[in-house]
Amino acid sequence: MSERRACGFTLRLNPTGIAEEPWLRGQLLIPEQANIISADSQTWPQPKGLQDLHYEDPDWHPLGIDTDFEEMLEKLHKRGVRTEGLVPLCVTVSVETIAASERLRGPWAAQYPHEEELLARGWRFLGFEPVELNSLTSGLKGIGYKEPFRSELQARFGGALNEVGLFSDDAIAAEFAKVVGAEIPSHAPFDVVGVLIHDPISQ
Numbered sequence: 001m002s003e004r005r006a007c008g009f010t011l012r013l014n015p016t017g018i019a020e021e022p023w024l025r026g027q028l029l030i031p032e033q034a035n036i037i038s039a040d041s042q043t044w045p046q047p048k049g050l051q052d053l054h055y056e057d058p059d060w061h062p063l064g065i066d067t068d069f070e071e072m073l074e075k076l077h078k079r080g081v082r083t084e085g086l087v088p089l090c091v092t093v094s095v096e097t098i099a100a101s102e103r104l105r106g107p108w109a110a111q112y113p114h115e116e117e118l119l120a121r122g123w124r125f126l127g128f129e130p131v132e133l134n135s136l137t138s139g140l141k142g143i144g145y146k147e148p149f150r151s152e153l154q155a156r157f158g159g160a161l162n163e164v165g166l167f168s169d170d171a172i173a174a175e176f177a178k179v180v181g182a183e184i185p186s187h188a189p190f191d192v193v194g195v196l197i198h199d200p201i202s203q
Contacts, residue, residue: 002094002170004194005112007104008065009072011086012044014200026144028165030158037164039091039131039195040138049081062104063091063136067111073201083201090123091136092194094170101191103133115194123196127166130177130190139180139190141165149183166195 015036025031027043036044053075054061066072069088076083092115098104119125130139137143145153153176160172167173173192181188 002096004092004094004115005098005109006090006115006118006196007093007098007112007193008061008063008067008091009069010041010046010065010089010091011050011072011076011083011201012041012046012089014085014087015044017085018045027141029140029145029150029153030161030165033161033165035163035165036141037126037166037195037197038138038141039089039129039136039193040142041136043138043141044089047081047083047086049076049079053079053081060106060108062106062108063133065091065136067108085200087200088123088198090118090196090198092118092196093133093191097133097191101133115196118196123198126164126195126197127162127168128170128173128192129166129195130173130180131193132187132189133191133193136193137187139177139184139187140167143180143184143187153179167192170194 018036020034024034028034038044073083093104098109131137157176160167160169162168170192177190177192181190
């Protein structure tokens with residue numbers, strides 16, 4: 001497995017308080033596995049206060065989310081945005097992908113924490129997800145499926161999904177990214193990111 005670095009942090013609404021949306025099952029490879037855990041904010045929503053911050057903040061965000069978690073929290077608190085109960089999310093990217101992406105390898109790249117550092121600080125790795133790096137649109141949970149392509153993908157990749165509907169193996173996730181990217185070139189290329197979360201914020 002390749003070395004991975006944390007390229008972005010954000011907050012998401014607590015899944016326990018989100019009612020299942022009828023459209024979600026059409027976005028999932030296995031509709032019965034209705035889990036919203038995703039790097040894609042259209043699938044796993046972020047709070048409006050954070051959306052407003054990103055829209056108004058002039059700082060550059062390589063993935064559309066923040067590169068400094070504590071700084072993000074400080075900005076939100078200064079704006080009076082309540083963060084209790086929100087779930088911290090981190091997106092990690094392989095060093096090879098960072099080196100190949102002009103978007104990710106800017107001067108801020110030296111500050112990307114190693115994934116191992118995050119795990120040592122209580123972050124939990126949930127799985128791998130193919131996404132469009134410029135928007136974090138998920139190639140797994142964010143573009144929808146039509147037959148017979150969905151059935152073909154289910155037969156080939158469905159057994160590789162873990163309990164939250166992500167891939168546990170980065171090589172399989174990369175293979176999936178290539179197959180879906182070839183089928184939907186308007187969204188390609190998809191790159192594999194790691195999805196990590198932390199305990200909901202208590203204060």
